[in-house]
Amino acid sequence: MKKRIAIQGIRGSNHHQVAREYFGEDIDLLECLSFHGLVDELLAGKADKGVMAIENSIAGSIIPNYALVYENDLHIIGEHYLNIHHNLMGLKGQSLADIREVRSHPMALLQCREFLKTQSHIKMVEDVDTAETAKGIQENQLSGIAAIAPKAAAELYDLEIIAPEIQTIKNNATRFIIVKTTNKELPKETINKASLRFLTDHKRGSLATVLNVMSDCNLNLTKIQSLPVIETPWKYAFFVDVTFELYDHFEKAKSLLTIMSEDFRVLGEYKNVRL
Numbered sequence: 001m002k003k004r005i006a007i008q009g010i011r012g013s014n015h016h017q018v019a020r021e022y023f024g025e026d027i028d029l030l031e032c033l034s035f036h037g038l039v040d041e042l043l044a045g046k047a048d049k050g051v052m053a054i055e056n057s058i059a060g061s062i063i064p065n066y067a068l069v070y071e072n073d074l075h076i077i078g079e080h081y082l083n084i085h086h087n088l089m090g091l092k093g094q095s096l097a098d099i100r101e102v103r104s105h106p107m108a109l110l111q112c113r114e115f116l117k118t119q120s121h122i123k124m125v126e127d128v129d130t131a132e133t134a135k136g137i138q139e140n141q142l143s144g145i146a147a148i149a150p151k152a153a154a155e156l157y158d159l160e161i162i163a164p165e166i167q168t169i170k171n172n173a174t175r176f177i178i179v180k181t182t183n184k185e186l187p188k189e190t191i192n193k194a195s196l197r198f199l200t201d202h203k204r205g206s207l208a209t210v211l212n213v214m215s216d217c218n219l220n221l222t223k224i225q226s227l228p229v230i231e232t233p234w235k236y237a238f239f240v241d242v243t244f245e246l247y248d249h250f251e252k253a254k255s256l257l258t259i260m261s262e263d264f265r266v267l268g269e270y271k272n273v274r275l
Contacts, residue, residue: 006047012131012153076268104148193272
């Protein structure tokens, strides 16, 4: 039976590429035009697993997705890094001078801003997805309109790449997490990374104390992100990624952090792919 994989976006998007690289080609793809829609597919049992972007090396964290994982009790079972390549594409036979409007996801527009600033005749328009925009150009034969999307979208939707690799910073990568509604148990000896969420007391030194516990237990902090707790003004939750060499070190840290912090939860235990 094929794995049912939910992605944000459609075929030809970066999420689609990650799904193919992580799970292989033999999958049933569920296309969702929002991350909320992706979560709904998982909770309804229509998808087995989901692919969700969580942070970009240029734009930083995709903060709402941290809350989605926590609030819907999802489990992070893996991660995948993808180098991002943005290409300007449109109907065949057009040149850059013919393009009067470019449409794409806001993040893609942001990451190509320096190139677009040199094209004063092109209007930027935000859209829901990179590949969805490319597909719409072909389906509606939109002359003078271009999309910013991965190369795969041009191939799938028979568009021509007018300007390749237009991202401002060439070393541009996005980290994706693989999520599901139940925890995937891996052998402890293969687990060397975890994602955590906790609250601390609103007093001086509370966070530092927690971080010192992690350090004393030989955990390496690779990511920390704070989010306000909406129902409690001026209180913050911390989302943390840690790596470790021995699972026993992590187990010791878990037992201590459960006592020392509020609402401590392990969001996922998985394999670190960037060693």
